[in-house]
Amino acid sequence: MEITGTIIEIFAEQVIGEKQFKKREFVLKVVENGYEQEIKFQTTQDKTTILNFVKLNDEVKVLFNLGGRRWTKDGKTNWFNSVTAWRIEKVGSDQVVTSTPGTNVDPTQDLPF
Template structure:
């Protein structure tokens, strides 16, 4: 699955040589999301590690990535790992609207008022 997202580079990690044949480089993207900022960690691998060489923390970028996940079972317990595998990073164009994940353009559905939703506007909890 291919997605794209726009945000600000929050942190860029050094390249890591995981094994003789595998290397990776991770970075964190700060993504505005209404009242709350999201921080997503992405990974570049192999020949893509150098993509970030021309970027610095604070740069506004657009990231194209694939979403992947797999199960891992140890001692009878299964855990699931999710990876945001970046394959392209480019400077965000000034004044461009922020695309939603997946690149689609969808209208926001109106939120219906419900009795279980608090009307307390001072409540800043994300749930």
Template sequence: MEIRGKVHEIGAIQQVTESFKKRDLIVAYAENPQFVEYIRFESTQDRVNIFDNLAIGDEIEVSFNLRGRPWTNKDGVTTYFNSLVAWRVTKLANTGAAASAPGFAETPAPIDITSSGADDDDLPF
């Protein structure tokens, strides 16, 4: 799977155990520019260095795998976790290739729905 967005945050490498390390990347994804989503990707082991050449604000394309797993606590309650595991990150040039990505420059300011002055019973969705 791939997704295009803008680098929002680059995490430090975390040494979880002696044999396991990971790193996070937060990408601002604006399929709908009014509602920007902040998506966390992770890289593990020998792939933690794929975020090294990135800077905040870079337009990128992330190739990733979607992983899920169950975890059962001591009381027998099962919870499910999902992970987006990045395996390649490509910087997009500020050319026509990046123009097809959702635009952040035209992202409007947030709308204040609390002071609409209209009927307060109308929900915004």
């Protein structure tokens, strides 16, 4: 799935649990049919670095997966959703922001070779 909007918040990376699960969240302001929405996305593991190359007020296209999961606690079942971004493209440029595991290199810069 994909959506276009303006980045209005970028949060710090979080490391969760003993397995060192990494996530980093951001909020995208989207205006569709005259209605404004603020949607919180997450990036996970090696994709958390894609947020290093965008800033507040950037207009971007976000490619993402929508997921959901059942959760039962104390006999009560509930569901939660996740909106997980895996690619960001700056609108109005050819810049694509992705990540490669183990790197923290700005993909918008020329390679040294």
